[in-house]
Amino acid sequence: MYPITAGNTNLRARIRIGLDRLRDNGFTELKGRSVGLLCNHASIGADLTHAIDALLPLHLNGHLNLAAVFGPQHGLWGHTQDNMIEWRGGTDARTGLTVHSLYGEHREPTDEMLDGVDTFVIDIPDVGARCYTFIWTAALCLKACSRKGIPVVVLDRPNPIGGAAAEGPVLDPAFASFIGLHPLPLRHGLTVGEVCLHIRNTCYPHLELGVVRMEGWSRKMRYRDTGLPWVAPSPNLPTPETATVYPGMALFEGAVYSEGRGTTTPFETFGQPGLDGWKLAERFNAIGLPGVRLRPVVFEPTFDKYRQELCGGCFVHVTDTQAFRPVWTAVTILQCLADIDGAGFGWREGPFEYEYEIPPIDILAGCSWIREGIGDMSTTEVRDRLDAESADFEPLRRDAILYTD
Numbered sequence: 001m002y003p004i005t006a007g008n009t010n011l012r013a014r015i016r017i018g019l020d021r022l023r024d025n026g027f028t029e030l031k032g033r034s035v036g037l038l039c040n041h042a043s044i045g046a047d048l049t050h051a052i053d054a055l056l057p058l059h060l061n062g063h064l065n066l067a068a069v070f071g072p073q074h075g076l077w078g079h080t081q082d083n084m085i086e087w088r089g090g091t092d093a094r095t096g097l098t099v100h101s102l103y104g105e106h107r108e109p110t111d112e113m114l115d116g117v118d119t120f121v122i123d124i125p126d127v128g129a130r131c132y133t134f135i136w137t138a139a140l141c142l143k144a145c146s147r148k149g150i151p152v153v154v155l156d157r158p159n160p161i162g163g164a165a166a167e168g169p170v171l172d173p174a175f176a177s178f179i180g181l182h183p184l185p186l187r188h189g190l191t192v193g194e195v196c197l198h199i200r201n202t203c204y205p206h207l208e209l210g211v212v213r214m215e216g217w218s219r220k221m222r223y224r225d226t227g228l229p230w231v232a233p234s235p236n237l238p239t240p241e242t243a244t245v246y247p248g249m250a251l252f253e254g255a256v257y258s259e260g261r262g263t264t265t266p267f268e269t270f271g272q273p274g275l276d277g278w279k280l281a282e283r284f285n286a287i288g289l290p291g292v293r294l295r296p297v298v299f300e301p302t303f304d305k306y307r308q309e310l311c312g313g314c315f316v317h318v319t320d321t322q323a324f325r326p327v328w329t330a331v332t333i334l335q336c337l338a339d340i341d342g343a344g345f346g347w348r349e350g351p352f353e354y355e356y357e358i359p360p361i362d363i364l365a366g367c368s369w370i371r372e373g374i375g376d377m378s379t380t381e382v383r384d385r386l387d388a389e390s391a392d393f394e395p396l397r398r399d400a401i402l403y404t405d
Helices: 018-024 050-059 135-148 192-203 241-253 277-287 327-338 360-365 368-375 379-400
Strands: 034-038 063-070 098-101 119-122 152-155 167-170 185-187 209-214 269-274 292-299 311-318
Touching: 018 050, 018 152, 018 209, 034 050, 034 135, 050 063, 119 135, 135 152, 135 192, 152 192, 167 327, 167 379, 185 241, 185 327, 185 379, 192 209, 192 379, 241 277, 241 311, 241 327, 241 360, 277 292, 277 311, 277 327, 327 379, 360 368, 368 379
Parallel strands: 034 063, 034 119, 063 098, 119 152, 152 209
Antiparallel strands: 167 185, 269 311, 292 311
């Protein structure tokens, strides 16, 4: 049983995240506590030290008890691909710690998993999209801790695509699933700590929740502005640029088109066999959506949809991150595809994220109106509806905001 210390490999970070602030203080707030920790491989500090390794010396010295570690989708170390690929917990060979999987048979911690835990710590990355499962794993931990009367501490991290804007649609509860348990805009514009605070406020008002805030983070910051090292939070989000397009391009997981899994640029690349990427790019670029252009590409996925088949499609180039609107962009691309691709256009069938009755596109969008309106709504009508839904949600979002600049 031994920790790994990365050392001060990055001292130029412009912000201090929750993990580093608590670590700099010697984890005083956790001493004498029996801790459950939700994290994954990307739960690192500015010097690349992992949250487990930061806490392990105190565990070994008896200053606190690291009672159990909990990991989300893709595994504690990010080793499993795609959706509905489950992993098992057990005893970690390196540290001897108990590790519980929260993806598969149990997505909410059981009472048995929480036995001996008197403080629950959440240090998990997010990418700013409602359909990314990590915030819902955190939400289910809040639910379990509320039931058990266990206080929760969230170590806050940046929203990699910024927190200055949100973009609908807002989840319709009729379409609730593991990629959307509570109403949030598809691009929610919150940090992990703020998401947890919103869920506490609206669902578990008696839960004792503390957020260790970041220092130096502003809502207009993109991840590359923070000076922090980037670790892909899951296998198909390799770069901050992937995260930028993800809240919209994730909708392509619910369509018959490849969302680029099996390429080196998932979600930025999309298409299918026989698609004319040049025709699509010309059609889309003529609309003139802000901050984005499409470039025709030809690609061959190594796995997932159209594995080892030659596909035509496009690459999403974001030219202005502040002006770019990922959801409006993705829906507009789907509208263009419906117009030009004829019989090639269609929606993927389920199951998807353990939902068997609801079409995958509706699960991802959190509504049915995008699927139903693709052939009938204008680009402007789509934008206006997205804006109206996010505006209606804004008072609730504002109630959870911890950073005002």
